Amino acid sequence: MIPRSTVARLPLYLRALEEIAADGVTTTSSGELAAIAGVGPAQLRRDLASLGSHGVRGVGYDVAHLHAQVAAVLGVTADLAVVIVGIGNLGHALANYVAGAGAGEGFRVVALLDTGAVVGTTVAGLVVEHADALEAVVEREAARIAVLATPADVAQEVCDRLVAAGVTAVLSFVPRVLQTPDGVDVRSVDLARELQILAFHEQRKARGAPTTTAPPE
Amino acid sequence: MIPRSTVARLPLYLRALEEIAADGVTTTSSGELAAIAGVGPAQLRRDLASLGSHGVRGVGYDVAHLHAQVAAVLGVTADLAVVIVGIGNLGHALANYVAGAGAGEGFRVVALLDTGAVVGTTVAGLVVEHADALEAVVEREAARIAVLATPADVAQEVCDRLVAAGVTAVLSFVPRVLQTPDGVDVRSVDLARELQILAFHEQRKARGAPTTTAPPE
DNA sequence: TAGTGTGAACGTTTTCACAGCT
């Protein structure tokens, strides 16, 4: 019903709406919202129309109403329990970010897991537990969402255990393609991949630009 | 010439090839590579064909040759200078990751910048410099690529200064849409966005699954 | 026989352009 690519943009609109609301604006237009979200106005209108939105022709969109609607569609109205596995520098940063307002209001970090010296210490207001208790923790918290920030060589194993314990959505920061059964969603954030994509475009600029455009001076 | 979506997958193939090479395998097939990279065999073949690859019919691809070719296309053969701005927990983690082998062999962290107490300390083998010297540092290192891990409220300003100093590619971890002139590539890693996308699918599973599929049991 | 390279079908996403509502 709602296209994948639209879903991927809804968070941008949600944030744009929050930004606008913070300025005290109560009504906005596709043009204004699109500019903040970094997309085209026609695309924004189609996206919002696909979720049954009712803007007012000739006027625009009601900021508060639209925000509530987008939040409802995304399912970030109730707090979703999140377990974070791997509390190195990265996991530490992620824990603070999600526990703070960073990830929006829809998420609650309920447990941190690791196997190393950080076990027993307090991070982002939670005591780090030992990953041996992974299954118990996931079931205790009824967590469906896990963030994976472990070393690469144990990631698949940890992922398998998470899924077996009831996790159905994984956000992985590990540079490996994870194997999961149907019904489990995996999203992967991959620093190396992003840098390599940038490198490709850098190369094209360095090679192509001087021949297709006049070199600067 | 090479489609965007293909470029975005090349890093996956590069890593798959490294994984295979580590096992001592010298020849591989589209099926094997695709399985490791998590894509379909036909897609992999089309991707590789688009960059002028020459696999051998009936045999497959030469691992070492293909790796060199993909690396060359991505432009990760020479070391690219990377500046990281914002050395909090996240920036710290990113610095260690890129400085180690994490991001592959094509990148070299040449400077770390911040404004806080970390200035003067050593992180990932580099002394953190003050962001006041941003322009001087970018020019000194001839850096074209920057990683942005600052607080959100200064991100646009820092980005503007980076671009003015000569940076043409930015990898941002800040939850804001950055405004940049043409010719500057921005890639954005957005934790909140990823979690919200997962939340959407979780909601669909919770609502749709019981009615469309038989409930387990 | 095994496995690539690719024309052609298919599906998805984006963009245009304008009718229709306030």
Next chain:
DNA sequence: AGCTGTGAAAACGTTCACACTA
């Protein structure tokens, strides 16, 4: 007059199926 919602077109991406080659 201004701005949304949307049919239709265009662009893009994926998948199929098979001819072709070692």
